[in-house]
Amino acid sequence: MANFTPISAAIGGALIGLSAVLLMLFTGRIAGIAGITGGLFNPKTDDRMWRLAFIAGLIAAPLAAALLGHPVAMPEMPGSMIAIAVAGLLVGFGTRLGNGCTSGHGICGIARLSPRSIAATLVFMVAAMIVVALTRHGIGG
Amino acid sequence: MPAIASLLCGFIFGAGLVISHMVQTTKVLGFLDVLAIPSGGWDPTLVVVMAAGLLVTGIGYALIRPRQPIFAPRSQWPTASAIDRPLLAGAALFGIGWGLVGLCPGPAIADLATLSPGVIVFVVAMAVGMAAHDLWQPGADRPVEQKLATATDG
DSSP, X not given: OTTOOHHHHHHHHHHHHHHHHHHHHHHOOOOOHHHHXXXXXXTTOOXXXXXXXXXXXXXXXXXXXXXXXXXXXXXXXXXXXXXXXXXXXXXXXXXXXXXXXXXXXXXXXXXXXXXXXXHHHHHHHHHHHHHHHIIIIITTO | OHHHHHXXXXXXXXXXXXXXXTTOHHHHHHHHOGGGTTTTOOOTHHHXXXXXXXXXXXXXXXXXXXXOOSSSSSOOOOOOOOOOHHHHHHHHHHHHHHHHHSOOHHHHHHGGGGTOHHXXXXXXXXXXXXXXXXXXXXOOSSOHHHHHHHHOOO
């Protein structure tokens, strides 16, 4: 159980849940980041304002943390920019094709007990676990 | 007003990601690394984040489900129910990309604040992937009800 941080995890997770509930209460929308973001790139979208506002808030949070003296460290990324770009393409295309990501399916969908979201979450978790098993343990491991 | 409410919700969501350390790829990959369970190197933090998020969302959704939203004419609860091929294929592709780097859309966008070149490349590629999907399947000709039914799992 290396690096296990349950208390900050519970507080942070509860805030994510609060955000999802408030967004539904205020705007009637599901707090799925892939859905909110993806809608920006669809030419048929006519409701960009709330999407951009949500994204602005999302980016403002780490900036506020930095102002309060707790800057967010740059995340560790793979050395190869090509690997990063491939991963980004897969995440973008996959979340649109599958209609959701960790927040849309994993939180909002499972909270509604949606069988679709439970299935999607199981699939993306297992796929990601297999990839990590291969990259960390599989090759020459 | 809806935009300000949405900005506030985005901020709370981002604060949750920052406080729970889900903006760090090492924490996410540490959870996904299930082969490290026997050696004690597994990091179950993400399980607690999800559990807390589900508890609050589950109770909150149940309480507000009958209500009309404050700044919109009606709530857009997803109504799609079929576990179909696009759902599973999309989830698999997303999972592969998630496992390669440890970033999903929320943390990736929040991490733009760090100005990490890798994160910027990731988010641009993610946007290209999303746009490519919508060029291929614009969903434009579907009637509104059907669009609502399928567009908003998340």
